[in-house]
Amino acid sequence: MKVVYKKPEVLKNVNFHFCPGCQHGLVHKIIAEAIDNFKIKDKTIAVIGVGCGVFLYDYFDVDSLEAPHGRGLAVATGVKRARPERIVFTYQGDGDLASIGLAETVHAANRGENVSVFFVNNTVYGMTGGQMAPTTLLGQITTTSPYGREFQRDGYPIRMSEMLATLEGVAFSARVALCTPKQLMEAKKAVKKAFQMQLEGLGFSFVEILSACPTNWNMQPLEAIKRVEEEMIPFFPLGIYKERRVSDVL
Amino acid sequence: MKVVYKKPEVLKNVNFHFCPGCQHGLVHKIIAEAIDNFKIKDKTIAVIGVGCGVFLYDYFDVDSLEAPHGRGLAVATGVKRARPERIVFTYQGDGDLASIGLAETVHAANRGENVSVFFVNNTVYGMTGGQMAPTTLLGQITTTSPYGREFQRDGYPIRMSEMLATLEGVAFSARVALCTPKQLMEAKKAVKKAFQMQLEGLGFSFVEILSACPTNWNMQPLEAIKRVEEEMIPFFPLGIYKERRVSDVL
Amino acid sequence: MSSKYYFDFVFSGFGGQGILIAGNLLCYAAILENREVTFFPSYGVEMRGGAANCYVVLSDSQIGSPIPSHPMASIIMSTPALNKFLPIIKNNGIVIINSDIVSIKDLQREDLNISLIPANKLSSEVIGNERLANMVMLGYLVAATKCVCLESLVNSISEVVSEKHKKMIPLNEKAVLAGYELFQKNSRG
Amino acid sequence: MSSKYYFDFVFSGFGGQGILIAGNLLCYAAILENREVTFFPSYGVEMRGGAANCYVVLSDSQIGSPIPSHPMASIIMSTPALNKFLPIIKNNGIVIINSDIVSIKDLQREDLNISLIPANKLSSEVIGNERLANMVMLGYLVAATKCVCLESLVNSISEVVSEKHKKMIPLNEKAVLAGYELFQKNSRG
Amino acid sequence: MEKLFLRGSEALALGAIDASVKFYAGYPITPQNDIPEFLSRELPKVGGKFVQAESEVAAINMLLGASACGLRVMTSSSSPGISLMQEGISYLSGSELPAVIVNVMRWGPGLGGIGASQGDYHQATKGGGHGDYFVPVFAPYSAQEMYDLIIRAFDVADKYRTPTMLLVDVMISLMKEKVIRRFEKRSEVKIKSWAFGKVKEGEQKIIKSLYLKGNDLERHNWKLYEKYKVMCEKEVIYESYLCDDAEIVLIGFGMVARIGKSAIDIARERNVKAGLFRPISLVPFPEKELEAISKKCKKFLVVEMNTGQMVHDIQRVLGKDIDISFYGKPSSYAPTPEELFYKIKEQI
């Protein structure tokens, strides 16, 4: 018999610690597939932000480095400059990348650091128990926006893919989701593209993945996925916001 | 006899400490004129970033608060939320606002904090002796880019007015210069507009002022002003990037 | 420990079984009787869906450690809980096990005063579902230890149950009573 | 201070007069003679265009403080410098003042060995402009203190002057010599 | 006076409300999230402002702004977040701005773990930030003290115009106990004449920490030091339990002291003459009080949930003639009363 679908090679044979229906697992898996695809397991260094994805090193058989919360892209800058021959990616949540780490994110992007960034946007601080994130939608109730997020008081949900696309150093910026097989295929393509860009030395590549956090949304998994489709995607439109081609830099 | 031109009222009768030809002085003066214009001397609180502008309280007769380097907009957030009835502005350099303070800047803008920001872009760290700033132009030699700023290594000069204009919380974003009487008039208008926005409660207002730093550019004052016109303005185009109207928020 | 009145407990089971609520309830009851109390919940990175337990200490004077090394009595609502806590219960301590959930092979402690209570079943019998097994266990424990009087326990229910779920109060009372009476029947019988 | 060979100096004037270069030169000369040296420049927030000064210590053993409280000798190239440093010069110390720049009213220190040198004028005479007044002063100082020998001083010039300005070396030598000889003339005369 | 049954963290947050806190800024971090969660709900009800900052760096600087306006301000965080606030704390000290900072300690260094730990004693008491300054630090050991000491912290902060810290054991923060709400009906706090009011009053007010002229900064540094010296006279708090006839005194703060008390009870039951000394104010440290005890008792056992931090202060205060042993447990498993009792017995 032939295998139609199977776990990627680079993933170890252990359970994810994620909650049921949490899409962090799917994000892990498509990154793993891309690493398999390019056969870069031994070249890759993962820089992991603090958030629900912090245990990535337990799942991926790649050299891994834990960054202080928010500092993934400063750490990745150090890694990539020290080892330009290796493939470096960061894995970061919305609190990590877009709130506390915003300066590091924007400056690394602006410097065009040749790294790939996987940004899991689930509109909350998952690991710490569901506080308001920079991407929390207006009106959304979280443990620190008990009356719903309000623009005047709490600001507007931040759209990272669009913002970063305006920076010169960014080679690739895209937003994807994982609710349907079709979205998944697009997501896979984007993740591969991100690595591709790095392999070609084109600069900073960024993939924002909309992700469900059933636990902190107080939803069942299927409901949570519906929320991604019905509430998140309209506010965070999917698509490629920037794509540099080799010819652009020649 | 009638006065045609005179020092603004809110400026104290003391010497600026700035170097000859430094345009910080002009920025001070147009802010002072706007304060006179709106008669808000007793309502205003200045939040001053660390940079060559740090002694603003010696020149302006307004309540003043010194912010740690880069944190002007976090400090201003605290001030404005504590005293919404007062008029709050920050005075920040490019190192302060766009490098170390980038996260605070973007998040305050994104929250639409109802404050006015005066951002003095002189493409260097003036106070500390001319190091590379986030706005340093490509090829520009500074004490920490002795071989000239290079995109691959040092990143691209960052255009704050454009970037902030993409954020929902921003009511007003403009870039001005001070090299000619005409530019000065535009700059004055922009500064007034920024206060106007705040007085009307429309949100975050931002004016970027291109400014000469003869000392750290190793130029004579007149040469330096020529550099602003010939090298800076082409890269940092003048203009209004965003302007919210009252009707937009009704 | 030198006080005349002193009790300490560990309650343990899975999250969602109402372990913490039972602990709280007991504390409130003791407060109504003017006792000093401490309530200490388990915590850790991986709390969701995992184990839940809490320590309760009641005393008539200031309480030192809120975490008794060897609790005098215990409510056990899961097999892992049994394995974890049985070894540390004080000599001759009281252990109340929900036998509808916990698989009991070898208890290995001869000194203990162990009661196996079909709390799920009892809950179903008195309120129509298994959800208040915790209350049954608590009623039994209070009867067995006499750490607070039944009246205080019943009165404390309205302190813990929120306004919104007011209609649940009588059901909780029934469940507590069922446990309490079971102990009395057992000890009589 | 217990060493046989020990000198300390303060050089002071305006920025741009070559105060720091003179200090450096003297240090290099002493290094050529295998001495220990320290050079300590002034610093502060407002350095630009303002005062410039430096302390130089020469010794034949390890130097403690690089900032002498009461320097033995001094080069003074501005009026503020005179006011600031005259009071702290060591008793019977040597003070060399550029009389072309410094306005001298009342020196108030009778004990000092003060020389008023028209250094600008001398510089103009020997090299055609006033720019090397600092070198004239330095030559005079070295002659007056004998802290290093003339040869070392002259040799040190090529250490300090960069490759680019090599053609300045002979001019510097001339200026230094002019100062040196002035002292000798004065003391002879 | 209302008698409540509260978690330590809730007691603290309620105390802050009763102390008239009017501004909170903070950033999420385990294990102190219930404090901002409580305040995000309750502050708006009393006309206070709650801001979720983009980072701890931003949070402490928002406090700086709001404090300059005369409001009572606070933040809360946990170890790594507190590290990020060090520059801001130094600025608050230098600018003489009152603020209350709560550190519910986790277990470091680095990301470490969220287990119980007392690893931040040094950071809290020796000034994790740059320059000469002292931050008053209080270490509660019950829910009641969480309530009482945060109120005291606000008062001390205002009195001395200084940032003030509560150094909290996570176990105290999680534990529920009875709390008497002593200060529910507290009158409003005094208007601060040095702060920015609703309009500029009289002279221009400048709030800053930069002193460039002459020896202004030296004077300023000594002024800060003098404030500290006054605190040492007036703000020391401690608890001494059965020390009078003790042959050995256990010293610990926060949770360790709480457990230590049970250990002392065990000891006394077994006729071991042990006592407990607990610094409640870690800064100012109860030096004289501890010295007084050492006049009679010559044996001390210092217990900390770290590898040895407060023990340095105790060595400094007690000197070399005193027998000081140390038991460190940098572990999320707090020592048990029995364990401490055995350690006591080992020493005598």
Place this chain on the structure above:
Amino acid sequence: MEKLFLRGSEALALGAIDASVKFYAGYPITPQNDIPEFLSRELPKVGGKFVQAESEVAAINMLLGASACGLRVMTSSSSPGISLMQEGISYLSGSELPAVIVNVMRWGPGLGGIGASQGDYHQATKGGGHGDYFVPVFAPYSAQEMYDLIIRAFDVADKYRTPTMLLVDVMISLMKEKVIRRFEKRSEVKIKSWAFGKVKEGEQKIIKSLYLKGNDLERHNWKLYEKYKVMCEKEVIYESYLCDDAEIVLIGFGMVARIGKSAIDIARERNVKAGLFRPISLVPFPEKELEAISKKCKKFLVVEMNTGQMVHDIQRVLGKDIDISFYGKPSSYAPTPEELFYKIKEQI
């Protein structure tokens, strides 16, 4: 060996080059800008990378990344910038990553001033960051030591896998002196087998500071502590000058010790039997060495350019029988040799 005439800061930067530093990240701040300026020019020539970071927070984290790859890495900053690095320093310690951090102290707290000061002793030695860890700290007092000690710092950092600090007086950094370039032809540093190499070798390498399982973190904390204990045995450096027959010993570090030496010379000239003790390694502190001196000499004068920080360590080490007086000068005007001599005379 080349003999040069260099500013302290240049000597330090050159030492870093000779120590094979291959990565520098930093953010401008007075008064240490000449270090990054030197390295931005020189590092590219030796195949090293210079990054001007967007902030001190970013800088220290860039170091974390580059150090994990086995490079010798360093940053330099001054007091407020060092405060911002505290979280990162704690992470470096927790992750056992070597790095060299230079603090050319300014004058705090807050923005303070750029005058000479030794106000950061506490921050440097007690861990400004969270959790249990010690950072070795060296305090140079000459340009030669700037060169020598930065090289030593790199070696110590690698040997113990720990961040290591140079605590530098601004006056030492500005002063020009003769420097012997002892290590110009140093052989390359050893490859670090724990670090990420050019490709993944063998087992996956994980570099982290998070320890959640069981008592792993407690073990890890004790491991860090044991490293510190080994340092206390092996890495202590100090200077003792004319202490043998001294009736009073002046203690100071960095610039103060340098000036103190002149003061001792004055004293000896006037037949006052004074000596100088200078801790060069502030962590590990030369405890035994100082104790040994106190066997003979019973009078000590501690001098610091702050309101009293190292004096706490000295009180701890020497105990109560010793007469310790303190002279603090939190002032950009360094004390003069005469001033210190008078202070010495006052005490005897």
Place this chain on the structure above:
Amino acid sequence: MSKKKVIIDEQRCKGCQICIIQCKKGVLKLGYKINKLGYRYAEVDNIDDCVACGICGEMCPDVVIEVWKE
């Protein structure tokens, strides 16, 4: 006839039901048994309808499904 195989790792399934909803052929269902993680887990109900499209495997967030065909 059945030339396909859908293997669900029962002990790792968290019962989120995503595979079930995504299988347009209705091949999968949620069982009643509880695994050692404490979840009811997905089971193959009716392999004959399976077209071995692999979507269930692709969409499972815990990556616990394998799909094989002839």
Place this chain on the structure above:
Amino acid sequence: MSKKKVIIDEQRCKGCQICIIQCKKGVLKLGYKINKLGYRYAEVDNIDDCVACGICGEMCPDVVIEVWKE
């Protein structure tokens, strides 16, 4: 005739020459004297040509010029 007045605060002028370049009427010039800040300062050369447009005052970065007219 001269109904205008251009007052330059000599002791505060830093001699940057911006006013001089900006005055399209050539009214101002840089003097040779040095003020107490150490700079050669701007002076009114020829007030008759002045049109009291105020531009010199507007453009002076040190705000040391006043312009008056009848």
